[in-house]
Amino acid sequence: MSARDQLLVVIDPVARRTDGESVRIAKDVLGAAASVRVCLPDGPEDFAKALARRGARRPVVVGDDRALIRAVGVLHRERELSSCALSVVPVGATQVLTRALGVPSGAVAAARAVLEGVERRLDLLVDDRDGVVLGELRIPPVCGVGSGSGVGASSGAGASGGAPDGPAGAEGHRPWLRSCQSFVRTLASRPSRVASVPGPAPARLRVEADGVLVVDLDQPVEGVFLTPGDDGYAEVEVRRSSVGAEAAALRVRARTITVSGSDFRYRADAVVAGPVRTRTWTVRPGAWGLTLPK
Structure with a gap:
């Protein structure tokens, strides 16, 4: 065998x-x-x-x-x-x-x-702490939706659906129930404080690709994305923050990418890491093999 x-x-x-x-x-x-x-x-x-x-x-x-x-x-x-x-x-x-x-x-x-299947050699992104990236890296990481919207929704459902759940005319025999329902309706009609919380502020980051400055700290960015390619280069996309008209994303290809600035977190594939002040990622061409269908 x-x-x-x-x-x-x-x-x-x-x-x-x-x-x-x-x-x-x-x-x-x-x-x-x-x-x-x-x-x-x-x-x-x-x-x-x-x-x-x-x-x-x-x-x-x-x-x-x-x-x-x-x-x-x-x-x-x-x-x-x-x-x-x-x-x-x-x-x-x-x-x-x-x-x-x-x-x-x-x-x-x-x-x-x-x-x-057959083995296919794939590029790998490796950082200066020996961490690996197989798919996509994102700075800052995608934030999950908070539970506040769910709370607001359930409150609204409870307010609108509270009366029909009981027998007809129940409020007349239970004055406390009418008071509770009125209180719930008052809360449901108020704007949700959680929903009004703004998203994460644009990050101040310095991004260098193969030693060339892509964006500096004076230009806030909405996100930085790195993806290993299949030819020894990584795809780098920097989405700049803008007021009014949408700013065009900056796209470059590089073998080494360094990101620095104030403490930032990043999501490498399915794992969130950080905070860090600086991190460098380097492409390792054909570094790992994966068995895929012919």
């Missing part, structure tokens, strides 16, 4: 908890056509140890985007990415990155791609 037919299947604990059926299907499909050794790590440390002890077996990650990012990060820190092609069977709620990379969705199709 060739080394290609010997697999180390590392099943992320989140995948086991969220979709045990897809995990079982993936194991069955892989086990029917290859020699499989299954590893069930309990956490990140066990996950890293399993990859380090893979021997000649091809590593197959069963999990979501975070599991794939973790695997690439572990192999990068061990300096073993160049000699190892990863495979992934996406299982879990977060599969944006794996789909963008071309991995089939669904346990059966993804498992067959592991068995029948």
Whole structure:
């Protein structure tokens, strides 16, 4: 049996908890056509140890985007990415990155791609602290919607729907109910303070691409986006803040990108990091391999 037919299947604990059926299907499909050794790590440390002890077996990650990012990060820190092609069977709620990379969705199709696919070498963004970016990096990170809008909506629903829920004429027998409903209507009619809170202020950042200044601290920006390409360069987009007419985004291609300024956070793939004062990302051409359909 060739080394290609010997697999180390590392099943992320989140995948086991969220979709045990897809995990079982993936194991069955892989086990029917290859020699499989299954590893069930309990956490990140066990996950890293399993990859380090893979021997000649091809590593197959069963999990979501975070599991794939973790695997690439572990192999990068061990300096073993160049000699190892990863495979992934996406299982879990977060599969944006794996789909963008071309991995089939669904346990059966993804498992067959592991068995029948080919290795594709992909560029990688590596920062000055050995962090990796497979898909997109965004500064500042996308902020989730606060719970305040939900509270306001539920209050409005309760105010408008409170009377019909009880029997007709209930207010006449329960004067306290009429007072409560009046109070709720008063609250619901007031503008929500949470909804009026403005979004994050434009950031003051200095962005350099291959040593060339793209934007300086005197020009506030709405966002900075970095994406590794497939030719040794990263795509860099800087969206400047403007008053009135929309400012055109600045787009450049570079091998090394440095961002500095006041403390800022960034989202690298599915992980938010920071705050930091400065960070440099460098493109590593063809640094990692992923098994994809032919």
